[in-house]
Amino acid sequence: MPERIRHAPLDKDKVRLVEAEIHLLKDECKGCSYCIEFCPRKVLEESEEINARGVHPPKIVDESKCMMCGFCTDVCPDFAIFVVEKKGKGGS
Amino acid sequence: MTEDKESQSKEDDIRIGVYVCHCGLNIAGSVDCAEVAKFAGTLPHVVLAQDNRYTCSDQGQAGIKNDIKEHRLNRVVVASCSPRLHEPTFRKACEEAGLNKYLFEMANIREHCSWVHLYDKEAGTEKAKDLVRMAAAKAALLEPAVEVEVPIIRKALVIGGGVAGIQAALDLADTGYRVFLVEKEPSIGGMMARIDKTFPTMDCSICILAPKMSDAGHHPNVELLTNSEVSEVKGYIGNFRVKVLKKPRYVLKDCSACGECVKVCPVVAPNEFDVGLAIRHAIYTPFAQAVPSTYVIDMNLCLNKDGVIVCDKCIKACERQAVKFEMKPEVAELEVGTIIVATGADVFDPSGLPHYGYGKYPNVITSLEFERLINAGGPSGGHLLRPSDKQIPKRVGFVQCVGSRSDKSGRLYCSNVCCMNTIKDSLLIKEHWPDTEIYVFYVDIRAYGKGFEDLYNRARKAGVVFVRGLPAQIVEDRKTHNVWLIGENTLQKEVYRINVDMAVLSIGLEARKDSEVIQRLLTLSRDQDGFFLEAHPKLRPVDAATGGVFFAGCAESPKDIKDSVTQASAAAARAGILMAKGKVTVEAITPITFAEKCTACGLCVKVCPYNAIILNKDLKRVEIVEAACGGCGTCAAECNFGALTQNHFTDAQITAQIDAVTEHDADRKIVAFCCNWCSYAGADFAGVSRMQYPPNVRIIRTMCSGRVAPKFVERAFARGAGAVLVTGCHLGDCHYINANYQTQKRVERLWKKMEQGGLNKERLQLLWASAAEGERFASKIREMKPMVESVKPEEIGKAKKFFEKALGGS
Numbered sequence: 001m002p003e004r005i006r007h008a009p010l011d012k013d014k015v016r017l018v019e020a021e022i023h024l025l026k027d028e029c030k031g032c033s034y035c036i037e038f039c040p041r042k043v044l045e046e047s048e049e050i051n052a053r054g055v056h057p058p059k060i061v062d063e064s065k066c067m068m069c070g071f072c073t074d075v076c077p078d079f080a081i082f083v084v085e086k087k088g089k090g091g092s
Numbered sequence: 093m094t095e096d097k098e099s100q101s102k103e104d105d106i107r108i109g110v111y112v113c114h115c116g117l118n119i120a121g122s123v124d125c126a127e128v129a130k131f132a133g134t135l136p137h138v139v140l141a142q143d144n145r146y147t148c149s150d151q152g153q154a155g156i157k158n159d160i161k162e163h164r165l166n167r168v169v170v171a172s173c174s175p176r177l178h179e180p181t182f183r184k185a186c187e188e189a190g191l192n193k194y195l196f197e198m199a200n201i202r203e204h205c206s207w208v209h210l211y212d213k214e215a216g217t218e219k220a221k222d223l224v225r226m227a228a229a230k231a232a233l234l235e236p237a238v239e240v241e242v243p244i245i246r247k248a249l250v251i252g253g254g255v256a257g258i259q260a261a262l263d264l265a266d267t268g269y270r271v272f273l274v275e276k277e278p279s280i281g282g283m284m285a286r287i288d289k290t291f292p293t294m295d296c297s298i299c300i301l302a303p304k305m306s307d308a309g310h311h312p313n314v315e316l317l318t319n320s321e322v323s324e325v326k327g328y329i330g331n332f333r334v335k336v337l338k339k340p341r342y343v344l345k346d347c348s349a350c351g352e353c354v355k356v357c358p359v360v361a362p363n364e365f366d367v368g369l370a371i372r373h374a375i376y377t378p379f380a381q382a383v384p385s386t387y388v389i390d391m392n393l394c395l396n397k398d399g400v401i402v403c404d405k406c407i408k409a410c411e412r413q414a415v416k417f418e419m420k421p422e423v424a425e426l427e428v429g430t431i432i433v434a435t436g437a438d439v440f441d442p443s444g445l446p447h448y449g450y451g452k453y454p455n456v457i458t459s460l461e462f463e464r465l466i467n468a469g470g471p472s473g474g475h476l477l478r479p480s481d482k483q484i485p486k487r488v489g490f491v492q493c494v495g496s497r498s499d500k501s502g503r504l505y506c507s508n509v510c511c512m513n514t515i516k517d518s519l520l521i522k523e524h525w526p527d528t529e530i531y532v533f534y535v536d537i538r539a540y541g542k543g544f545e546d547l548y549n550r551a552r553k554a555g556v557v558f559v560r561g562l563p564a565q566i567v568e569d570r571k572t573h574n575v576w577l578i579g580e581n582t583l584q585k586e587v588y589r590i591n592v593d594m595a596v597l598s599i600g601l602e603a604r605k606d607s608e609v610i611q612r613l614l615t616l617s618r619d620q621d622g623f624f625l626e627a628h629p630k631l632r633p634v635d636a637a638t639g640g641v642f643f644a645g646c647a648e649s650p651k652d653i654k655d656s657v658t659q660a661s662a663a664a665a666r667a668g669i670l671m672a673k674g675k676v677t678v679e680a681i682t683p684i685t686f687a688e689k690c691t692a693c694g695l696c697v698k699v700c701p702y703n704a705i706i707l708n709k710d711l712k713r714v715e716i717v718e719a720a721c722g723g724c725g726t727c728a729a730e731c732n733f734g735a736l737t738q739n740h741f742t743d744a745q746i747t748a749q750i751d752a753v754t755e756h757d758a759d760r761k762i763v764a765f766c767c768n769w770c771s772y773a774g775a776d777f778a779g780v781s782r783m784q785y786p787p788n789v790r791i792i793r794t795m796c797s798g799r800v801a802p803k804f805v806e807r808a809f810a811r812g813a814g815a816v817l818v819t820g821c822h823l824g825d826c827h828y829i830n831a832n833y834q835t836q837k838r839v840e841r842l843w844k845k846m847e848q849g850g851l852n853k854e855r856l857q858l859l860w861a862s863a864a865e866g867e868r869f870a871s872k873i874r875e876m877k878p879m880v881e882s883v884k885p886e887e888i889g890k891a892k893k894f895f896e897k898a899l900g901g902s
Contacts, residue, residue: 001277001364001365001367002438002604002605003364003367003438003439003441003460004441004443005362005364005367005368006368006443006450006451007367007368007369007454007457007461007479008362008368008479009362009363009366009368009369009370009371009471010369010370010471010472010477010479010482011370011371011471012371014371015360015371017358017360018358038400038402039402040395040396040397040398040400040402040403041395067358067359067395067403068358069358069395069402069403069405071400071402071403
């Protein structure tokens with residue numbers, strides 16, 4: 001449909017979007033950057049810091065963009081990243 | 093009135109009858125028809141010339157038939173209206189009298205003469221004489237021709253799955269033809285599916301549409317192609333080869349529409365079907381009654397858009413395992429005999445009108461958003477909520493003609509549906525919440541249809557206040573988000589300032605923004621408002637000028653549901669007529685080759701838009717594939733050796749017309765070449781609209797501007813013509829795919845030649861004008877008049893010599 005959308009959806013408050021909490025185990029990371037490459041929402045990027053293994057671990061750019069698809073956990077060879085739902089939010 | 097020169101023309105075989113029509117006073121009002129007939133009698137080969145009131149009437153036709161037998165006429169010329177209107181009528185009459193229909197010729201002295209020179213009878217009569225002279229000159233050289241019959245594929249394509257497309261598809265399918273219904277969106281239903289109630293009966297829109305949608309979805313003769321777009325159309329009437337791009341749904345037909353996938357999909361976006369007033373997920377169905385009911389994944393939104401399945405929530409949720417991310421776009425190749433264009437219309441976007449504050453103030457909404465809000469299946473469950481605080485408004489104002497009948501919005505036409513839609517909407521509010529105060533601000537209320545006036549009266553009785561005069565401005569109260577409508581009540585001549593909780597802009601309809609795509613694929617024309625142009629506004633209202641193509645619904649002009657359905661059934665009937673016959677004759681306007689002159693240079697092969705010419709190198713000649721030929725004549729214009737010409741538009745015939753124009757006073761005349769589909773129709777349109785322009789132009793009709801060979805232009809100048817005007821369809825709009833690009837090349841070459849020869853190249857003009865651009869044609873002639881008058885005799889003489897030499901040399 002070609003109409004331009006000019007009003008916010010009336011039910012936007014009813015949809016509870018997931019709120020993710022991303023946990024990075026920075027020192028486990030070996031810097032393969034799979035999580036950065038494959039994140040569909042581009043939530044992660046390479047950081048400046050150097051970890052115990054001497055590589056740049058990822059850092060979180062915008063946690064609110066995360067949809068909790070969990071693909072980063074799936075592809076991480078070193079079990080260095082996982083995502084959980086934020087506690088104390090929503091609830092219904 | 094009758095003048096017979098029986099004795100005089102015994103020596104030659106050609107016997108022309110000329111009939112000059114008065115058309116009541118349409119022609120006779122500004123042309124002395126008796127004098128034109130008398131003049132026609134003096135022309136070579138003319139054995140009979142008469143004038144009569146209505147040549148197209150039964151008596152008029154009977155007269156022609158009788159004369160063909162009695163006076164042994166073997167050519168007939170009728171000087172009356174445009175051949176685009178009545179050529180088929182007279183051709184049929186000739187055929188019935190045993191005369192080959194290609195021995196008939198028309199002089200257009202109405203659209204191209206009397207109607208555009210209403211106040212100059214003398215000049216009009218002179219021009220009419222010239223036009224008859226040209227027609228008679230061509231007639232003398234006409235040859236009988238036999239038309240090739242081609243079979244019609246008994247399948248139809250319907251483009252657009254709104255109510256018009258659905259109706260047309262069902263009618264054709266019920267008749268027994270196979271129908272392909274192509275819809276761009278994931279579901280059929282179109283605009284009608286989004287509307288709450290219909291006027292004037294207040295039926296629930298989706299309740300009456302859904303059964304039809306379902307019928308179309310299940311009909312054994314209908315193949316639905318949703319989420320699909322037509323990407324290529326080749327061929328011609330009866331034999332179209334169409335490519336349809338089927339975009340993947342990523343959900344298989346096994347989907348039971350249970351909706352479990354939606355619950356787990358993490359991504360959301362505004363639902364376009366609800367004009368963004370409700371949320372949908374990346375996997376969704378646009379609305380509950382969608383046909384097909386199969387869900388669809390919006391790949392721009394889905395997390396898997398890069399081709400890696402990172403999120404498999406919907407796959408896991410689907411019991412039937414219907415989600416399939418591996419689906420790829422497919423191209424369906426269809427062969428159909430007829431095409432119905434039912435692509436619908438867009439709605440006007442009022443954000444371009446800042447004084448109404450749409451997009452800025454939350455409580456200013458469009459009538460389409462209103463439809464979704466009042467709809468029980470819509471985002472608010474049928475509770476009319478205003479966007480700012482989700483409260484039911486107690487005072488509502490409707491503003492009419494937003495994007496219609498206005499210079500400001502650039503839409504000068506009436507959108508046909510908004511008045512009644514507003515009246516219906518106001519009654520809907522009154523039905524649910526009788527205490528709501530409703531104001532309708534209007535210019536005129538157009539309640540023209542069956543039952544419309546009744547509904548209007550009901551609204552007034554229900555207490556809806558109608559105020560004549562649109563608001564000049566809408567201003568928001570920042571605290572309450574109510575809006576003030578300020579304007580002049582033109583009935584009471586006083587300024588009003590009315591505060592409402594919500595204002596509804598009654599937006600008009602406009603042509604689809606992507607109409608151009610379909611226009612090019614099917615070589616259609618559009619009117620000045622952007623809607624598709626019908627072959628004749630009164631007598632062929634659903635036919636396109638392109639054979640085998642028909643219109644239904646808002647694609648042709650804004651109309652309500654009833655009119656769309658009526659037109660859809662009409663289009664289906666028209667398409668059905670063709671398919672029932674099973675065969676169609678193709679006009680005998682294909683090229684003729686003279687093998688002995690052909691050098692096998694291959695130039696014609698290159699310019700043919702249809703690849704209908706094959707170069708036979710062994711035999712050193714070209715061969716024409718007649719069934720593939722579109723009949724533009726571009727090949728004939730390209731041939732330098734006279735080895736090709738076009739049936740019914742031969743070099744000799746066109747040259748005879750040029751010579752007839754330039755027989756006397758050539759230096760004051762413009763020789764114009766017009767293509768049948770755009771510029772000739774545009775000149776007709778100028779006539780129908782009575783646009784006045786100088787009478788010094790003489791139009792020669794070709795099928796395409798691509799037929800205009802440089803030697804025709806050279807001939808006109810060599811004969812001392814004041815100016816030459818070559819006209820055609822706009823580049824890209826050519827009825828023959830791209831033949832008019834050849835026209836452009838040739839004219840540019842001629843300009844260069846004229847410059848090199850030291851001639852004033854302004855005397856050769858090129859104009860692109862569509863069938864709807866009568867004014868463009870008329871103003872070109874007006875613009876050229878002073879130029880033609882200022883051309884000095886020496887210049888004429890110089891050009892004469894220059895081009896005589898050029899023609900002699902080739």
